[in-house]
Amino acid sequence: MNVMVLGAGITGVTTAWFLRRAGFHVDVVDRQVEAARETSFANGGQISVSHPEPWANPSAPFVALRWIGRAGAPLKLNPRLDTEQWRWMAEFLCECLPWRSHRNTAAIATLAVHSLAELRRLREDAGISDAYDAQKRGILHLFFEGAPFARAKGRIRELAAFGIKLRLCTAAQCAGIEPALAASVPWLAGGLYAPDDESGDAMRFSQALAQALAADGVRFHYGTRVERLRAADGNRIVEVEVCHAGGRDTLSADAVAICLGSHGWRLLRPLGERLPIYPLKGYSITAQVSDAACAPRVSLTDESRRIVCSRLGGRLRVAGTAELGDYNLEIDPTRIAAMLEWTETRLPGAIDREHVVPWAGLRPATPGGVPIIGRSRYYENLWFNTGHGTLGWTLSCGSASVLTALMRGENPPVEFPFWGG
Numbered sequence: 001m002n003v004m005v006l007g008a009g010i011t012g013v014t015t016a017w018f019l020r021r022a023g024f025h026v027d028v029v030d031r032q033v034e035a036a037r038e039t040s041f042a043n044g045g046q047i048s049v050s051h052p053e054p055w056a057n058p059s060a061p062f063v064a065l066r067w068i069g070r071a072g073a074p075l076k077l078n079p080r081l082d083t084e085q086w087r088w089m090a091e092f093l094c095e096c097l098p099w100r101s102h103r104n105t106a107a108i109a110t111l112a113v114h115s116l117a118e119l120r121r122l123r124e125d126a127g128i129s130d131a132y133d134a135q136k137r138g139i140l141h142l143f144f145e146g147a148p149f150a151r152a153k154g155r156i157r158e159l160a161a162f163g164i165k166l167r168l169c170t171a172a173q174c175a176g177i178e179p180a181l182a183a184s185v186p187w188l189a190g191g192l193y194a195p196d197d198e199s200g201d202a203m204r205f206s207q208a209l210a211q212a213l214a215a216d217g218v219r220f221h222y223g224t225r226v227e228r229l230r231a232a233d234g235n236r237i238v239e240v241e242v243c244h245a246g247g248r249d250t251l252s253a254d255a256v257a258i259c260l261g262s263h264g265w266r267l268l269r270p271l272g273e274r275l276p277i278y279p280l281k282g283y284s285i286t287a288q289v290s291d292a293a294c295a296p297r298v299s300l301t302d303e304s305r306r307i308v309c310s311r312l313g314g315r316l317r318v319a320g321t322a323e324l325g326d327y328n329l330e331i332d333p334t335r336i337a338a339m340l341e342w343t344e345t346r347l348p349g350a351i352d353r354e355h356v357v358p359w360a361g362l363r364p365a366t367p368g369g370v371p372i373i374g375r376s377r378y379y380e381n382l383w384f385n386t387g388h389g390t391l392g393w394t395l396s397c398g399s400a401s402v403l404t405a406l407m408r409g410e411n412p413p414v415e416f417p418f419w420g421g
Contacts, residue, residue, distance in 0.1 A: 007259035010040040010202050013209045014400035022404050026218045031225040036206035039261050042284045042359035044319035045310030047394050049116050050194030052109035054369025056095035074306035078325030088278040095368035104368040109162040114414045115398025131208035132200045133312040139197035139299045149189040167193045178298040184346050199299040199310040202393045237382050255381040262364040277387045279362035283335045284319035287351035295350040331360045365389035373399050374419030
């Protein structure tokens with residue numbers, strides 16, 4: 001059986017890996033010249049199993065109101081005359097209800113634990129353990145305000161039910177785990193340390209995995225834009241119309257897997273399939289480490305600012321923010337300035353400020369933060385693995401493995417609210 005995977009980001013290449021290991025013949029189509037050139041290119045680098053709570057939670061509307069008008073606020077709304085945007089926001093508010101947020105957190109946590117186990121197997125099987133600046137030192141969640149830190153203590157018990165380890169830390173203990181935080185101790189209320197979490201460069205991981213897949217017979221169609229899916233026989237996708245440097249063409253396969261991030265829903269709309277996905281624009285800066293003693297090796301999350309920081313070899317990646325607006329990838333200098341200010345305040349002397357590379361990307365977000373995994377409701381050979389939002393790197397291997405199980409007609413290894421089921 002031949003499967004065509006549309007999209008070669010972190011979700012697309014991991015989907016191709018698990019399908020190929022299961023015996024499928026696989027083609028991967030992407031408009032870029034190589035894998036992971038869009039959302040996966042310069043993300044925060046965290047494999048954050050310890051943070052399954054989605055943006056849509058009971059406190060989110062009140063927090064968003066508090067941030068309105070604040071320059072550099074973690075969340076920014078750019079309203080547009082777009083019915084899809086307003087529909088998405090209405091659904092987001094519904095997902096903030098306590099019982100829905102709890103359900104979504106449980107689904108994400110279950111998948112995240114499975115995904116980390118699958119990642120560890122994959123990198124050994126693919127021989128890419130040393131290819132992506134992996135750090136296996138955990139993630140340290142930092143709290144600079146007492147009230148949020150006090151509330152966060154309940155997460156230890158809640159996440160333990162899913163097998164996720166968290167350890168409560170004083171400010172001094174945080175600095176003991178990561179000495180680069182010494183300058184921040186006077187302002188720290190405390191932290192939560194997740195020893196099993198990891199970090200690494202998602203782009204390098206994706207490209208190394210794509211090379212391994214190509215050597216194993218997977219065909220990559222780079223520089224190829226998907227224009228339209230053509231259906232026939234009532235409920236089957238029979239052709240994928242594409243455009244590339246040589247002109248227009250049609251590709252066919254026995255099944256199609258959509259891993260197109262923020263763009264897939266537009267492709268599906270003419271077929272009558274609505275995926276509740278809208279882009280959340282995020283930013284990052286990447287800089288060379290100027291003083292190794294000042295740059296952390298444990299990945300950090302500033303819970304008050306929603307900023308994450310990961311050491312990637314001789315580089316430091318700082319990322320964060322979410323802008324709900326449109327598909328504009330223009331970089332807002334105030335966002336970059338806020339990340340530079342955070343880095344200089346929390347990790348003084350860590351980076352070479354004169355050679356900072358800014359980046360912006362679009363995260364494909366569902367209202368409740370739960371990715372869309374499963375079969376189309378209308379087409380029997382159309383499958384989805386998309387909508388991972390800020391957790392694409394964290395959930396990629398798990399979502400790819402469960403999609404592969406579904407496509408093989410097997411019971412997936414985790415309980416999850418699968419699409420179309």
